[in-house]
Amino acid sequence: MLLCIDCGNTNTVFSIWDGERFLCTLRTATEHTRTADQYFVWFSTLLAHHRIETRITDVIISSTVPRVVFNLRVFADRYFGARPLVVGKPDCLLPHAPRVDQGTNVGPDRLVNTAGAYDRHGGDLIVVDFGTATTFDVVAHDGAYVGGVIAPGVNLSLEALHMAAAALPHVDVTKPQAVIGTNTVACMQSGVFWGYVGLVREICARIRGEYDRPMRIIGTGGLASLFAQADVLFDTIEDDLTMHGLTVIHAYNKENGAA
Ligand SMILES: Nc1ncnc2c1ncn2[C@@H]1O[C@H](COP(=O)(O)OP(=O)(O)OP(=O)(O)O)[C@@H](O)[C@H]1O
Numbered sequence: 001m002l003l004c005i006d007c008g009n010t011n012t013v014f015s016i017w018d019g020e021r022f023l024c025t026l027r028t029a030t031e032h033t034r035t036a037d038q039y040f041v042w043f044s045t046l047l048a049h050h051r052i053e054t055r056i057t058d059v060i061i062s063s064t065v066p067r068v069v070f071n072l073r074v075f076a077d078r079y080f081g082a083r084p085l086v087v088g089k090p091d092c093l094l095p096h097a098p099r100v101d102q103g104t105n106v107g108p109d110r111l112v113n114t115a116g117a118y119d120r121h122g123g124d125l126i127v128v129d130f131g132t133a134t135t136f137d138v139v140a141h142d143g144a145y146v147g148g149v150i151a152p153g154v155n156l157s158l159e160a161l162h163m164a165a166a167a168l169p170h171v172d173v174t175k176p177q178a179v180i181g182t183n184t185v186a187c188m189q190s191g192v193f194w195g196y197v198g199l200v201r202e203i204c205a206r207i208r209g210e211y212d213r214p215m216r217i218i219g220t221g222g223l224a225s226l227f228a229q230a231d232v233l234f235d236t237i238e239d240d241l242t243m244h245g246l247t248v249i250h251a252y253n254k255e256n257g258a259a
């Protein structure tokens, strides 16, 4: 079985793929000081809780935080005897090479989203991922990542308001009742919620304007469905897109003898 690990700047998600479906998805805060042994205690406890018995033979990692990869490699080696594939490293093949400026290190999460989205939908896509950052990945007709947009993440924007302004509390993002807020929290929620609805609409419209073929828009990340309540922003929402992309890249490496 394949263990897929998606390590973002905020959260790290583990998911076990049995070849047909994901058996479970476990989430922990990204913390570079966590050791291989700590990962295993957490992981095995939750698997026992969910009564999942697995024999993990393969591990694939996508990490936007370089420092955590070392301990995840030790975790894979020590507890599963597996040498993990790490997306973005030279020995991890990609189905389609990105076409970007020389010297650009595209975030591995964006490469993985690209592979997952192309596998499901073919090319000419915009993938919008609401993580620590809100990213837009343009997937060309042939499946290559050809660029995109990086905007501050939703929770990051709310946190920045709270940190910078003494009178502004910490608030969670939600869809406000009205645009005109009649209290501080409602004002902040309105600014961020409708601000992001506008950001997504405008950026997608401008990407479409620069691109010479019709494009579909895929939303992913925890907040995609929240924003979709407000407006028709996406053709589809797929919460498991990054995990799916990891299985696609793993299978591609198996087929090509690299894993
Ligand atoms: N209505 C909501 N309000 C606030 N947070 C939410 C809401 N719905 C989902 N979330 C949170 O959004 C996050 C979505 O996770 P996702 O993996 O997409 O990005 P992330 O973990 O924040 O970022 P990264 O992948 O960059 O670490 C989760 O932490 C989840 O708890």
Ligand SMILES: CC(C)(CO)[C@@H](O)C(=O)NCCC(=O)O
Pocket (backbone or CB within 6 Å): 008, 009, 064, 104, 105, 106, 107, 108, 109, 110, 131, 132, 133, 135, 150
């Ligand atoms: C933009 C983030 C932080 C989103 O997770 C990540 O993809 C990243 O660190 N990217 C590196 C820069 C780039 O993708 O061009």
Ligand SMILES: [K+]
Pocket (backbone or CB within 6 Å): 008, 109, 129, 130, 131, 132, 221, 242
């Ligand atoms: K993510």
